[in-house]
Amino acid sequence: MSRRRLFGSLCSMVLLVNLARVIFAPLLEPVRTDFGASATGVGLLATLAWLGSASPRLPTGYLLTRVPRHAVILAAGTTLSISPLLAATASSLPVLWASAFLMGLSSGMYFIAAKPLLSDLFPARIGSAVGVHGTASQLAAAGAPLFVTAVLIVSEWRTVFVLMSGAAAAATLAFFLIARSSTVPNGERESRNFLGAVREQWKLVVGAIVLAGFTDLAWNGVFNFYVSYLVSEKPIAEGTARTLLAVVFAAGVPAFTLGGRLADRLPYVPLVLAIITAFAASLLGLTVVTTTAGLVAVSVALGLAIHSIFPAMDTYVLDSLPDAHRASAYAVFSAGIITLSALGSVVVGALLDAGLAYTTIFRGFAVAALGFVVVFAGVQVTVGFPSGRHAGESEA
Template identity: 30%
Template sequence: MLIAIAFGWFLSISVRMIYPSLLPYLRTAYGLSLTTAGLLLSVLWVAYGLGQLPGGLLADRVGERLLLILSSLIAAGMLTLVVVADSPVVLFVGTSLFGLGTAMYGVSRFTILKDIYPDRLGTATGVTMAAGDIGNAVMPPAAGILAATVAWQYGFSFAVPLFLLAAAGLWLFLPARSAVPSPTDSAFDPGEIVSMLRQRVVVHAAVLLVLWEAILQAFIGFYPTYLIDVEGLSASVATGLFGLFFAFGGLVKLLSGRAYDRIGVRYPLAALMSVTAVGIAAIPFASGLPSFVAITVLASGILGSETVVISDLTGRLSENSRGAKLGSLRTFYIMLGALSPVVFGGAADLGHFDEAFLGVAVLTGGVVLYVLYYIDY
């Protein structure tokens, strides 16, 4: 059961990360400007964010097993649509529906693990999240190699049968839900969300998560493109560096989680974002592969930031309707943060690629100041 859930998440997150790796090929195939390419990434992540709360509510109504299977099947279908798209409009439609489909995996994977492993939830969640990190490190470089050696369509299409395999595994191994709550038991109460947003720690967490998402999406959305178009690195090297970013990010998540358990939010988060700011700020001044390896390692610090903030936030939410509350917050910060790629792409289109990265670095430094000034826990 755990392998089936972890493999589904491996695909759900890592195939979304293929988009930045193949962005140069999509721009060439469809004649997209950097602004339009950024809009494509924003559409993907806005759709993913939009589906978080409905996905959580549907899991309460119909059960996680059905929703996880449907998520994998929809992802396979919409990825096929992206592969055969004959116009930018079809590409955008397929991408948005792919984002919505994978969103159904987001909250459900947590709630079903709690049902299956009530006494070992932390270990089970860690295994699942680690599978996602492995996917992010492996799948984008694999897609980049296929795009460079065969065609960009193969960079997406090789994942379609894997999604079908994931759906089959979920259907075979996950337990059928014995009872589904009545609509009144799982009803969504907006009043609880409003009350939650009045809490000081929740407001701080929401601000930090919005800024984190905006910084992350701007960086991962255009880092491979920058390495190829501006620095002249090959596509295979650029996607290899992109995979290295996530490989180190997995280690950073483990270390940041332990740091949070020991000393709280403030200092681990400030340290992670400081290192990230230095890495991103160095991008316009770097030259040569060794320097970009160092930058990639430093920038991976941002991947541990969500671990710290989400761990603290989840522990503070009341057990009553925790899934709906967490789903609503995820919808909020993912959708707002997902707007950054189109802004970043617009700046790059105007010839300010380097300045755009410096702006992201300044924003990251602003997060450090926010943490040191406002966070005291």
């Protein structure tokens, strides 16, 4: 029972820490209007949220060799409770950038502590546990555009961050109370040598980053400019564009559970390559369709494809690592993949400011992703990516 209560508390917290990373996407247009910012300026806002999510992952991985996981999760929740207030009171874009970075930082701390904890709580069903946890996270992403739209109807964009701060404080307090009365796995079986774990598992870590890195970068750039793209390139209003962004994220709710369950049953690398192919095809479709019905359909397909890759990749890495190295090596993988992903929105912003059209950029992403699939399929058939359920368990 304590395991279930702890899992439920984690699902509540992940909803908010993921909201901190995606809340800026539907707010780019109001912020750009309020501050008179350029596309690169608001793109950097979203990028800093994701760079903030990437920056503490290596330090947190090391920290977990010294302190309990629940203590790190509590620190993440405390950071998330305070940092949105900086955005709510920001009088300049740089202050808003700082808030975005700190909000992202809280999510990075949380995920590095929570994902290995999930693998300890449910060792026989890592994919399913990660998938359900991801589904809870995705509920925030799906609701973010609707949440922002509702707040903007009755107030200004700053109110969004005040509400986030209050919710984060409540969720952090609830986790503290549950963790205090529960037996929380602290990773006592893991190695206390962070660098040693990384040296042992570097092939798996690098292979996983290479496998999914570009797709994550492309997706970050696409979803942060999704509303702006639809408003400028398609015959729809801004409110409808936000609703379509919500559709993309809503499709990710079942996709996380589906992706996790498939990862428990299918070979990892072929599954990931199939998902990347579906993502690229959906992105190409987005640049072609013009009707509202067509945009809804392609938004659903895009959301299902891209959100399936996250639980699949997490399961691939977590389930392939021995217990002794799991938290440390996963931290390095997570830091690398999120750093690449964070570059997506600023890359798109810079390309827009350089004169390229959205359609050209998005089609370029799709074609490049398909090219990587061909190359990676060749690698898998020849030398093979490092993989295998519980690979190297004997090394623990």
